[in-house]
Amino acid sequence: MTITFSVRWVKYSLTFLVLAGVAILMLTPVVWILVTSLKPEAEIYRFPPQWIPLQFTLDNYKAVLQSSMPMYFVNSIVVAVGTIVLTLFIAMHAGYAVSRFQFRGKNVFLFLLMASHMMPGVASLVPTYLLAGKLGLLDTYAVLILVYSMWQTPLVVWLIQGFLESVPATLDQAAMIDGYSRLGAFYRVVLPLSKPGLAASAIVVFVYAWNEFIMALTLTSADNMRLAQVGLKYYISQYGIQWGELAAAVILSIVPVLILFVLLQRWFVYGLTSGALKG
Amino acid sequence: MRAARIPFTPYLLILPAIVLVFVVALYPMAYALHLSVHTSELMTTGAFVGLANYRALLSDPGTLWSFAASVIFVAGSVGLAILFGLSLALLLNEKVRFRTAFRASILVPWIVSQVVAAMVWRWLLNADYGPVASGLLNLGLPRLDPLSEPRLAMWVLILANVWRSVAFPMVLLLAALQGIPENLYRAARVDGIPWSMTFRHITLPMLRPTLLVCVVILSLSDFNIVALPLVLTGGGPLDATDLASLRLYREAFSDYQIGTASALAILLFLVNAVLTAAYLRSMRART
Numbered sequence: 001m002t003i004t005f006s007v008r009w010v011k012y013s014l015t016f017l018v019l020a021g022v023a024i025l026m027l028t029p030v031v032w033i034l035v036t037s038l039k040p041e042a043e044i045y046r047f048p049p050q051w052i053p054l055q056f057t058l059d060n061y062k063a064v065l066q067s068s069m070p071m072y073f074v075n076s077i078v079v080a081v082g083t084i085v086l087t088l089f090i091a092m093h094a095g096y097a098v099s100r101f102q103f104r105g106k107n108v109f110l111f112l113l114m115a116s117h118m119m120p121g122v123a124s125l126v127p128t129y130l131l132a133g134k135l136g137l138l139d140t141y142a143v144l145i146l147v148y149s150m151w152q153t154p155l156v157v158w159l160i161q162g163f164l165e166s167v168p169a170t171l172d173q174a175a176m177i178d179g180y181s182r183l184g185a186f187y188r189v190v191l192p193l194s195k196p197g198l199a200a201s202a203i204v205v206f207v208y209a210w211n212e213f214i215m216a217l218t219l220t221s222a223d224n225m226r227l228a229q230v231g232l233k234y235y236i237s238q239y240g241i242q243w244g245e246l247a248a249a250v251i252l253s254i255v256p257v258l259i260l261f262v263l264l265q266r267w268f269v270y271g272l273t274s275g276a277l278k279g
Numbered sequence: 280m281r282a283a284r285i286p287f288t289p290y291l292l293i294l295p296a297i298v299l300v301f302v303v304a305l306y307p308m309a310y311a312l313h314l315s316v317h318t319s320e321l322m323t324t325g326a327f328v329g330l331a332n333y334r335a336l337l338s339d340p341g342t343l344w345s346f347a348a349s350v351i352f353v354a355g356s357v358g359l360a361i362l363f364g365l366s367l368a369l370l371l372n373e374k375v376r377f378r379t380a381f382r383a384s385i386l387v388p389w390i391v392s393q394v395v396a397a398m399v400w401r402w403l404l405n406a407d408y409g410p411v412a413s414g415l416l417n418l419g420l421p422r423l424d425p426l427s428e429p430r431l432a433m434w435v436l437i438l439a440n441v442w443r444s445v446a447f448p449m450v451l452l453l454a455a456l457q458g459i460p461e462n463l464y465r466a467a468r469v470d471g472i473p474w475s476m477t478f479r480h481i482t483l484p485m486l487r488p489t490l491l492v493c494v495v496i497l498s499l500s501d502f503n504i505v506a507l508p509l510v511l512t513g514g515g516p517l518d519a520t521d522l523a524s525l526r527l528y529r530e531a532f533s534d535y536q537i538g539t540a541s542a543l544a545i546l547l548f549l550v551n552a553v554l555t556a557a558y559l560r561s562m563r564a565r566t
Contacts, residue, residue: 015373022367023384026442029399030387032410036402048413090295097292109293116304118555122503122524123548126531126540127307127314150303153296182288211392213506218532229394233510236398243402250395257390265383268390273450 030254037061037247044244060248068223069249072231075141079216079227080209082145084202087152088160091201094153095160096186100169117154121215129218139222147219148209156201159271163197164190196267203264204271207257228253308548311541319537332542342543344518345526348433352522353501355437356444360497361490363441364448369482371449372456382453389446397510400439401426429519432512436520440507444500448493455489456482491561499554503547523547 032051036044037060039053094113098106128147129138137143167190175185191198216227226234232253235246261268315332318325336342371382388396406412406424415423425431459482467477505528508514514521514529527547531540 012373012375015370016375016377019367019370019375019381020377023381026385026388029403029442030391032403033399045408047408048416049408049410051410090299093292094296097289101289101292103289106289109297112300112305113296114559115555116300118499118558119304119308119548119551122505122527123544123551124304124307124311125528126537126544127310128303129531130314130537131307131310146299146303150299153299157296207390211390211394213392213394214509214528229392229506232394232398236510243405243408246398247402250398254391254395258387261386261390265386269386269450272389273447273454 033247033250036243037251039244041244060244061252063242063245064249064252067235067245067249068226069228069231069235069252071224072226072228073252075224075226076210076228079141079144079148080206082141083148083152083209084205086145086149087156087205088198088201090149091153091156092160092191092198094157095164096190098157099161099164100172113154113157117151121151125214125218128215132219137219139220139225141225143219144216144227147215148205148212152205152208156205159201159204160194160197163194167193199264200267200271203260203268206260207268207272210257311544311548314537314541315545317538319535319541324537328538332538333546336539336542336546341518341521342523342526345521345523348519348521349502349523351433352437352440352504352520353498355433356440356501357494357497359437359441360445361448361493363445364493365452365486365490367445367449368452368456371453385449386446388443391443393443393504393506394510396439396443397507400435400442400511404435426512427516429517432516432519436508436512439511440501440504443507444497448490448497451489451493452486455486459485488561492558495554495558495561499551499558502550502554 035051035053038056038058039050040055040057040059043050043053043055094109097103098110132138132143171189171193172182172185175189176182180188211229212227213229213233217230217233220226220230232246232249235242235249314324316327316329318328318331367385371378375381391399403409404411404425406422406427412422412424415421423431425435463481463485464477467481503524504522505524508520508522508525509528512520514525523543524547527540527543530536530543534540
């Protein structure tokens with residue numbers, strides 16, 4: 001008895017210690033950036049570096065807020081919100097069609113969606129850039145919103161479809177007997193019951209649009225159209241590397257996603273992994 | 280009367296999605312194919328040249344190396360992410376105190392952008408002011424600047440990528456572990472079968488479909504990665520981390536070689552298509 005007990009105890013402690021160690025290691029890089037962002041200039045370039053600043057300062061944050069970064073953040077929010085609206089609008093209708101109707105070509109449609117989601121961005125970077133240039137869409141919110149929506153629509157169709165299928169089709173029928181049209185039943189009865197699905201989708205799309213870099217870098221060049229991630233990259237080249245300010249900008253750029261993550265972790269994880277599991 | 284209308288409705292509902300997918304995904308791909316068989320002169324398409332762009336590309340040792348570098352990067356990243364992801368999932372499947380907090384901490388790197396991940400690691404590994412360099416000095420080891428060593432830079436890139444992507448297989452595998460029926464293990468426990476045997480004969484086979492999905496999805500995203508290597512190493516030092524995806528970006532937007540860049544895009548697209556086909560097959564095997 002005592003032997004099995006102690007074996008179990010050792011196993012438990014080992015599991016606990018390894019997990020705690022890994023958790024700390026995974027957070028360390030972010031913590032290091034946070035620490036750096038709170039250090040005054042002189043202390044940043046001290047060797048050996050200090051994990052706990054001798055002197056705390058918010059100067060780096062003040063400098064970032066006086067730079068162009070806040071404008072880039074606003075741009076990112078505009079594009080993210082636009083992408084959420086367009087993607088959800090397109091995907092909820094497609095999801096409703098797929099969940100409620102049997103129609104010819106349904107499987108082809110689903111296959112095309114899947115294939116276009118799997119075909120990743122870098123291969124279409126060049127043609128997208130050239131086409132956007134021809135259409136005069138470079139340096140506009142519209143082109144980023146369109147491209148981002150295209151990359152997110154397939155995923156969100158699957159996500160929303162799952163939620164729509166959990167709403168019994170008899171409810172649509174009942175609503176239509178009450179005099180609603182097909183779409184009326186969808187908007188007034190089915191959608192309100194699928195709010196969690198819409199919320200999870202919105203989170204996924206937001207995180208994608210907020211974190212995306214390479215399309216934003218390619219499709220915009222004007223300073224006033226820059227998104228947050230691109231702004232971070234240019235922070236390096238424009239001012240030389242000011243690690244203190246850069247660290248503050250990085251921390252500020254993580255905050256919106258982190259808040260969502262802390263508040264809605266369950267939906268977050270569900271949304272970001274569901275695309276991989278539905279077929 | 281109504282019956283005639285019903286078949287029309289679903290097509291109307293999927294129309295916006297179809298338009299978007301065609302205009303923003305499929306048409307550009309077709310356009311890339313067109314560009315790849317023409318010359319390009321400063322953003323204007325020139326004469327038809329057949330496969331000349333492809334030939335130029337494939338006879339350039341730089342391109343061939345970039346594909347080899349991609350293979351090394353993808354194999355290293357995916358292998359380590361799966362190994363660590365599986366180990367962490369197994370540990371998190373035990374009832375341990377603070378389990379949710381541990382899980383949340385491991386998820387944090389997953390939600391930061393590739394640009395942020397690259398910057399975080401650059402600063403962490405900074406040879407002059409970074410904590411890693413200082414830690415190595417404390418251990419009596421020489422000062423290290425891994426990002427300027429061709430052989431180490433690839434490992435740094437893989438490490439940073441595993442750091443930001445390990446949560447994905449972990450979450451999926453943890454869910455799969457929790458879906459394995461308990462009575463399978465109970466029978467093994469009654470028979471006194473050791474852990475290693477249960478793992479090999481029950482856990483692994485039950486996880487196989489999920490492992491497959493993880494491998495394919497991670498391979499796809501790692502193969503097409505641009506932002507992380509662009510900001511972390513820029514392809515250097517000495518082209519050591521010049522992945523095919525990164526090379527495509529630079530071919531087009533630093534060298535303005537639209538013809539060869541498009542040919543490279545088509546080659547990447549083919550690799551993606553193969554991986555996607557593998558994914559679809561693994562999905563079918565799963566259900």
